Amino acid sequence: MPVADTWGTAADVPAPTNVLGRYGSPEEDIAPVVLFLASKDGQFLTGYSLTPDGGQIIDSAR
Template sequence: MKNFENQVALVTGGTAAKEAIRGLGRVANWKENHPEQYEQVANNTPLKHFGEPEKDVAPVVIFLLSKDCQYMTGQILMDEEDV
């Protein structure tokens, strides 16, 4: 591994990513059509709410692409719903 120059990281989207596609298919308007069920499921996550891809996942990806992350490799970063 003397010439190792690649960095590898995996960011899982979990529920944050699922919320990004909530307008598609069977999950369309879940929050609006079933607010009690939506809140019950959200309250069962460690942080008591669903993540937002732009707010909660994108900054992690930006960090991974930055010079601040130059000494990190082989990591899996999970959002709180994946725990």
């Protein structure tokens, strides 16, 4: 069961405030980033911080 499905009813969950307008899921949004970083494709990235937050950091500049 996806983690987002355990958050309760829609009335109990605040509206997403990121640019994408939805909540991220560990399975669909975070796992691919982790897999990329752990793969040979990510071997040239060093000292960089990826922020898989759905654009939340963009809104924080306002």
